[in-house]
Amino acid sequence: xxxxxxxxxxxxxxxxxxxxxxxxxxxxxxxxxxxxxxxxxxxxxxxxxxxxxxxxxxxxxxxxxxxxxxxxxxxxxxxxxxxxxxxxxxxxxxxxxxxxxxxxxxxxxxxxxxxxxxxxxxxxxxxxxxxxxxxxxxxxxxxxxxxxxxxxxxxxxxxxxxxxxxxxxxxxxxxxxxxxxxxxxxxxxxxxxxxxxxxxxxxxxxxxxxxxxxxxxxxxxxxxxxxxxxxxxxxxxxxxxxxxxxxxxxxxxxxxxxxxxxxxxx
Numbered sequence: 446x447x448x449x450x451x452x453x454x455x456x457x458x459x460x461x462x463x464x465x466x467x468x469x470x471x472x473x474x475x476x477x478x479x480x481x482x483x484x485x486x487x488x489x490x491x492x493x494x495x496x497x498x499x500x501x502x503x504x505x506x507x508x509x510x511x512x513x514x515x516x517x518x519x520x521x522x523x524x525x526x527x528x529x530x531x532x533x534x535x536x537x538x539x540x541x542x543x544x545x546x547x548x549x550x551x552x553x554x555x556x557x558x559x560x561x562x563x564x565x566x567x568x569x570x571x572x573x574x575x576x577x578x579x580x581x582x583x584x585x586x587x588x589x590x591x592x593x594x595x596x597x598x599x600x601x602x603x604x605x606x607x608x609x610x611x612x613x614x615x616x617x618x619x620x621x622x623x624x625x626x627x628x629x630x631x632x633x634x635x636x637x638x639x640x641x642x643x644x645x646x647x648x649x650x651x652x653x654x655x656x657x658x659x660x661x662x663x664x665x666x667x668x669x670x671x672x673x674x675x676x677x678x679x680x681x682x683x684x685x686x687x688x689x690x691x692x693x694x695x696x697x698x699x700x701x702x703x704x705x706x707x708x709x710x711x
Contacts, residue, residue: 503686512684520691523668527654530593535647542605566599571657575664584666592661593654604646608639641710648703655699659692
């Protein structure tokens with residue numbers, strides 16, 4: 446009986462030690478970063494002043510209602526760019542994932558190249574993509590589209606490859622044993638089976654890209670991000686707050702629609 450109690454005490458002691466160690470490491474990391482940045486922790490006590498200022502200035506007022514037309518137009522434009530970039534990237538990603546998945550690739554070298562390519566694309570931040578493309582394509586919707594496209598291409602290619610590989614080699618071999626060709630395995634066996642999972646990834650990326658498109662617009666001078674920057678710099682804080690509110694409503698609406706579509710497909 447005493448040995449059981451000792452084992453239990455030893456188990457919880459190890460748990461407490463690990464938890465304490467994690468807290469200490471996080472504390473050291475915070476202190477080290479604060480010292481390196483010259484950040485003063487006591488300044489967090491004054492954060493309420495900034496919140497009060499936001500409430501006083503960024504709440505949409507009567508004068509900001511006149512901007513609804515322009516805001517809705519640019520919001521819809523931003524949404525279209527996000528959807529177009531996601532759908533175009535999804536088509537290319539599916540092709541790359543099919544030939545790059547280990548269970549379907551013609552050669553393992555091709556799989557490695559596609560994996561490296563997708564990792565490169567998705568590990569470059571969306572802000573970096575926007576800045577890189579800005580020098581070549583200037584400030585227009587194409588720049589925002591391409592930034593979202595390349596980021597989404599890298600993410601969806603990897604996600605689609607993992608989804609295809611989860612389908613299993615056994616199922617593919619079973620289809621091939623019945624005499625199915627390579628294309629028949631893909632279009633009549635694989636894609637119908639994983640269609641719901643692929644659509645879930647696409648809807649997820651549309652949600653992300655709607656948010657990212659706002660940030661990209663700040664850099665490329667287009668869409669809802671541009672007019673937010675315009676209103677903010679011209680001290681029209683009420684109108685800028687209306688832009689933030691409209692983006693929140695759009696993102697929440699897209700998420701609710703995505704969840705509804707996901708439930709219907711499943």
